[in-house]
Amino acid sequence: MTEKKGRVFSGARPTGRQHLGNYLGAIRNYVALQDEYECVYCIVDLHALTTVEDTLNLRQNTLDMALDFLAAGIRPDESIVFIQSHVPQVAELHLILSMVSPLGKLTDLPTFKEKVRQQPHNINYGLVGYPVLMTADIVLYKANVVPVGIDQAPHLEFARETVRSFNYRYNTDVLIEPQMKNTEVPKVLGIDGVEKMGKSLNNHIELASTPEETQQRVMQMVTDPQRMRRTDPGRPEVCNVFSMHKVFSPAEEVSMIDTECRRAGIGCVDCKKRFAANLNQHLAPFRARRNELALKPAYVQDVLDDGAQRARAIAEQTMRDVRQAVGLP
Ligand code: SF4
Structure with missing residues (x-):
């Protein structure tokens, strides 16, 4: 050791x-x-x-x-x-x-x-x-x-x-x-994209939620407020979904979103679905272990x-x- x-x-x-x-x-x-x-x-x-x-x-x-x-x-x-x-x-x-x-x-x-x-x-x-x-x-x-x-x-x-x-x-x-x-x-930041994530504000995403619950919460996340329509170009640097992508998504996907968001090549719904999938994948081993421990x-x-x-x-x-x-x- x-x-x-x-x-x-x-x-x-x-x-x-x-x-x-x-x-x-x-x-x-x-x-x-x-x-x-x-x-x-x-x-x-x-x-x-x-x-x-x-x-x-x-x-x-x-x-x-x-x-x-x-x-x-x-x-x-x-x-x-x-x-x-x-x-x-x-x-x-x-x-x-x-x-x-x-x-x-x-x-x-x-x-x-x-x-x-x-x-x-x-x-x-x-x-x-x-x-x-x-x-x-x-x-x-x-x-x-x-x-x-x-x-x-x-x-x-x-x-x-x-x-x-x-x-x-x-x-x-x-x-x-x-x-x-x-x-x-x-x-x-919480899913409101403004306040720090916390239970008291109910803007959090729990680690132990099911993949479905997680996706639901992710879909509620606030994005770039200036991007009103799918055809509007976005600003990843002010978007909380993008900050989370940087933590949980593979580098190539982050780079793709960075480019495509700016020219309205990707919509926020698709972007969030990708984030939810990557987050769920990242948390899957944690959730499996937690379920096992909860039985003991x-x-x-x-x-x-x-x-x-x-x-x-x-x-x-x-x-x-x-x-x-x-x-x-
Ligand atoms: S496409 Fe993604 S990064 Fe761009 S504003 Fe929408 S959610 Fe944010």
């Missing part, structure tokens, strides 16, 4: 069945990172409680997400895949780290301000402490590397500062300062239990060092 470069940690909120935006923005990268790093992937159900008030679907969403991760190629015999709340040490570390986390800095973070705008009726303590819990997640598992997109960069910077403050205050080096691995997270809920549960057990072993070791550094009896 090749020597790994270090340990990666990444947490994802349990948003249920994953869509193309999740796949291109995170899952694809999670799978690839396994070749170079020891990976710890956590489904952060405790984080979800800061915004999810109705937890009726939380368990199902968590399991659906785990299924999608495994079907997409996360290898549980190599990587640790687990549910955040199954490792209670994270709550203890969160509390200890909160003592070295300046309140002003937390309330100043752009993500906190955004949440305040989004849910003014529910500005809870957990929202303020969100980056502290995120820091606890990362350092509990002694991760050296965290893949983050540009929007999460301030949180990682906060985590790095918190580690420095903790180590300085308690004159120790038990916590590892994580490095940021800048990940280019493409902005995947005990196996999926075992994977998550085993992941939690391996995560707890690392966590307890970290907490022993932390408690000693802090001077807790």
Whole structure:
């Protein structure tokens, strides 16, 4: 086995069945990172409680997400895949780290301000402490590397500062300062062609949909708004269908569409049908694996239990060092 470069940690909120935006923005990268790093992937159900008030679907969403991760190629015999709340040490570390986390800095973070705008009726303590819990997640598992997109960069910077403050205050080096691995997270637009793809806007295409459902969603995709008639030349560079072709279609087909769209040689209906076919072909192995796994809920549960057990072993070791550094009896 090749020597790994270090340990990666990444947490994802349990948003249920994953869509193309999740796949291109995170899952694809999670799978690839396994070749170079020891990976710890956590489904952060405790984080979800800061915004999810109705937890009726939380368990199902968590399991659906785990299924999608495994079907997409996360290898549980190599990587640790687990549910955040199954490792209670994270709550203890969160509390200890909160003592070295300046309140002003937390309330100043752009993500906190955004949440305040989004849910003014529910500005809870957990929202303020969100980056502290995120820091606890990362350092509990002694991760050296965290893949983050540009929007999460301030949180990682906060985590790095918190580690420095903790180590300085308690004159120790038990916590590892994580490095940021800048990940280019493409902005995947929804089928409306305007907003980022997301479930709340119902503009998403689910990975686990049937080929027919996928084709239906693709046919609803908004194209170049200036192309009103079949005979109008189009502008692939402003068309979301074309952006998706570039990811999922063979290079010759992309080049053909690029040329033919501009001279109205291909219509949007045909273009979308081609994209739907290529997307379905790309997702076919994922869907087959997902269907297989869905028939084996005990196996999926075992994977998550085993992941939690391996995560707890690392966590307890970290907490022993932390408690000693802090001077807790
Ligand atoms: S032909 Fe394809 S690339 Fe051109 S506008 Fe229509 S959907 Fe977009």
